[in-house]
Amino acid sequence: xxxxxxxxxxxxxxxxxxxxxxxxxxxxxxxxxxxxxxxxxxxxxxxxxxxxxxxxxxxxxxxxxxxxxxxxxxxxxxxxxxxxxxxxxxxxxxxxxxxxxxxxxxxxxxxxxxxxxxxxxxxxxxxxxxxxxxxxxxxxxxxxxxxxxxxxxxxxxxxxxxxxxxxxxxxxxxxxxxxxxxxxxxxxxxxxxxxxxxxxxxxxxxxxxxxxxx
Amino acid sequence: xxxxxxxxxxxxxxxxxxxxxxxxxxxxxxxxxxxxxxxxxxxxxxxxxxxxxxxxxxxxxxxxxxxxxxxxxxxxxxxxxxxxxxxxxxxxxxxxxxxxxxxxxxxxxxxxxxxxxxxxxxxxxxxxxxxxxxxxxxxxxxxxxxxxxxxxxxxxxxxxxxxxxxxxxxxxxxxxxxxxxxxxxxxxxxxxxxxxxxxxxxxxxxxxxxxxxxxxxxxxxxxxxxxxxxxxxxxxxxxxxxxxxxxxxxxxxxxxxxxxxxxxxxxxxxxxxxxxxxxxxxxx
Numbered sequence: 273x274x275x276x277x278x279x280x281x282x283x284x285x286x287x288x289x290x291x292x293x294x295x296x297x298x299x300x301x302x303x304x305x306x307x308x309x310x311x312x313x314x315x316x317x318x319x320x321x322x323x324x325x326x327x328x329x330x331x332x333x334x335x336x337x338x339x340x341x342x343x344x345x346x347x348x349x350x351x352x353x354x355x356x357x358x359x360x361x362x363x364x365x366x367x368x369x370x371x372x373x374x375x376x377x378x379x380x381x382x383x384x385x386x387x388x389x390x391x392x393x394x395x396x397x398x399x400x401x402x403x404x405x406x407x408x409x410x411x412x413x414x415x416x417x418x419x420x421x422x423x424x425x426x427x428x429x430x431x432x433x434x435x436x437x438x439x440x441x442x443x444x445x446x447x448x449x450x451x452x453x454x455x456x457x458x459x460x461x462x463x464x465x466x467x468x469x470x471x472x473x474x475x476x477x478x479x480x481x482x483x484x485x486x
Numbered sequence: 487x488x489x490x491x492x493x494x495x496x497x498x499x500x501x502x503x504x505x506x507x508x509x510x511x512x513x514x515x516x517x518x519x520x521x522x523x524x525x526x527x528x529x530x531x532x533x534x535x536x537x538x539x540x541x542x543x544x545x546x547x548x549x550x551x552x553x554x555x556x557x558x559x560x561x562x563x564x565x566x567x568x569x570x571x572x573x574x575x576x577x578x579x580x581x582x583x584x585x586x587x588x589x590x591x592x593x594x595x596x597x598x599x600x601x602x603x604x605x606x607x608x609x610x611x612x613x614x615x616x617x618x619x620x621x622x623x624x625x626x627x628x629x630x631x632x633x634x635x636x637x638x639x640x641x642x643x644x645x646x647x648x649x650x651x652x653x654x655x656x657x658x659x660x661x662x663x664x665x666x667x668x669x670x671x672x673x674x675x676x677x678x679x680x681x682x683x684x685x686x687x688x689x690x691x692x693x694x695x696x697x698x699x700x701x702x703x704x705x706x707x708x709x710x711x712x713x714x715x716x717x718x719x720x721x722x723x724x725x726x727x728x729x730x731x732x733x734x735x736x737x738x739x740x741x742x743x744x745x746x747x748x749x750x751x752x753x754x755x756x757x758x759x760x761x762x763x764x765x766x767x768x769x770x
Contacts, residue, residue: 424723440738441682441695443731449679450703450725456672457707457762459586463664464767467657469648 278315278409280307285392285403299400305390307407317382319410321372326402327392328361329354332373334380335387346386351378354393361396375412522549532591533583548576574620577602578627586667596660599624615653622647625666632670638759642669645768658769665766669759676758680751690748697749698737700757702730707761 288302309315314337332352338345352373358366375382388409394402514520526545535541551572577599584591603616603624616624625647629639646662648654654662683699684691706721723729 424720439685440731440734443727443734445682446679446699446734447725447727447730449675449682450699450706450730451722452675453672453679453703453758453762454706454721454725456668456675457765460665460668460762461765463661465657465661467655467661468770469652469654469658 276318276410276413278309278411280309280388280407280409282307282407301394301396303392303403305392305404305407307388307390307409309386309409312386314384314386315409316412317375317385317388317409318412319372319374320388320407321370321410322407323370323405324357324366324368325405326358326367326399327394327404328356328358328396328402329393330357330404331355331391331393332378333389333391334382334385335389336380336382337384337386348389349380351380351382353379361394362398367399529583544579548579551576570620573602573605574623574627577624578631581628581663581667582631586664586671592664593660596663597656599663600656600659615655616659617650618648618652618654619650621654621659621662622650625662628663628666629670632667632673634670634673638673638755639669641760642666642763642766645763645766648769669762672762673755673759676755677751679758680754683754690750691754692737692739693747693749694737694739695734696754696757698733699730700754700761702733703758704761707765 283306285303285305288300288304290298290300317334320332330352331350331354333348334351335346335348338347355373357369357371390404390407392402392404526542529545530538530541533541580595580599580602583595586592600616603620622643625643626639629643630636642665646665679699680691680696683695702725706724709717709721709724
């Protein structure tokens with residue numbers, strides 16, 4: 273699964289600001305993480321995986337390129353609505369778990385995605401800092417598994433017209449004899465040890481000092 | 487026999503028993519006859535011989551000569567040669583008891599035969615092993631017993647035999663013995679294959695048909711060295727009946743009675759044996 277992870281740029285979390293940034297320094301409990309792809313590539317998302325850090329609820333929005341008109345404006349659509357990560361926002365449960373969100377769980381098809389926005393919510397005052405870590409986007413694997421099928425597979429389907437067997441030996445009997453011979457050769461081959469008899473050994477090694485100059 | 491031994495033990499412990507059975511049972515248990523007979527019956531069950539009397543006779547005569555040789559020391563040359571031949575014959579007898587497919591029984595018999603052959607000349611033999619000459623003789627006799635002709639077995643023996651002075655360790659001994667018995671089975675199967683391929687008992691098989699059949703076997707043996715299960719599947723796909731039917735139909739010449747060439751049984755056997763022998767590792 274890890275070989276189809278797409279390289280993505282994860283921007284640092286931005287907390288929601290109510291009112292003036294300088295005077296009101298409250299912690300609103302909502303922050304946003306944006307994820308984009310390099311070179312503005314559009315990705316067909318299979319799975320989003322991440323590690324939670326004290327986030328209670330998650331909402332995911334996708335920026336999708338207009339499928340009919342590629343040059344047209346992209347649209348933000350919600351693909352996951354208020355997904356609960358922690359059963360109880362005040363307690364530890366699910367606070368540091370690993371999560372995966374699959375394409376089948378999403379409200380719309382995540383095709384042609386150029387940007388993903390995670391909206392994190394933590395209503396409890398117990399946890400002041402919360403975020404998602406290690407965000408990975410997995411894309412769909414292309415369907416080219418046919419190259420893995422060995423060539424002899426195509427020979428397995430029986431011929432439509434059985435050949436004319438008049439005057440030929442019975443193929444079943446011939447096949448069973450050949451199978452026995454093959455199996456016997458296999459038995460012999462599997463029991464071959466690499467143990468040498470040491471025919472060419474000189475006391476177990478070739479010693480240069482055994483050679484003489486005269 | 488079992489209850490006789492039990493009551494025999496009871497007789498030793500208690501004094502109050504009728505006089506006649508007492509002496510008989512004590513006599514038997516003193517000699518250890520129970521152990522002897524039990525060993526003989528176990529061997530008979532393992533071998534499942536069709537001639538139980540002959541088998542038991544051989545078994546006891548082997549035991550007798552073993553104990554005789556154990557007592558006697560190293561005699562002169564003539565006597566030595568005779569005892570060596572005796573040992574060889576006994577080792578052969580042990581090896582014939584179980585088929586190689588009965589893995590544990592066969593391995594036990596190989597171990598017994600090896601130890602038997604090791605007894606011959608511990609001073610003269612190389613450190614830890616059966617003497618090469620005896621080993622080669624053993625292999626030749628095995629092929630002979632398996633009804634393999636000298637000419638067919640010769641290339642195989644050339645690959646696995648040992649020089650007279652070499653010492654053969656147990657692993658190599660076992661491998662050599664297994665190769666020879668498997669080879670005898672292989673040659674026997676190839677003979678029955680020839681009988682299937684030939685059109686009638688009087689006529690000989692068509693050369694093209696024989697070559698098609700042996701070619702299929704060679705293909706299956708040459709299957710690429712990948713994972714075991716994939717290799718077995720691929721090989722079995724190559725020798726499936728439908729594939730063979732197709733190969734034979736394309737090779738068959740209906741009017742081959744007069745003009746087409748034939749292959750005699752000897753040549754077929756040689757060609758099949760060559761496929762096997764090519765895969766036997768040369769000893770070094």
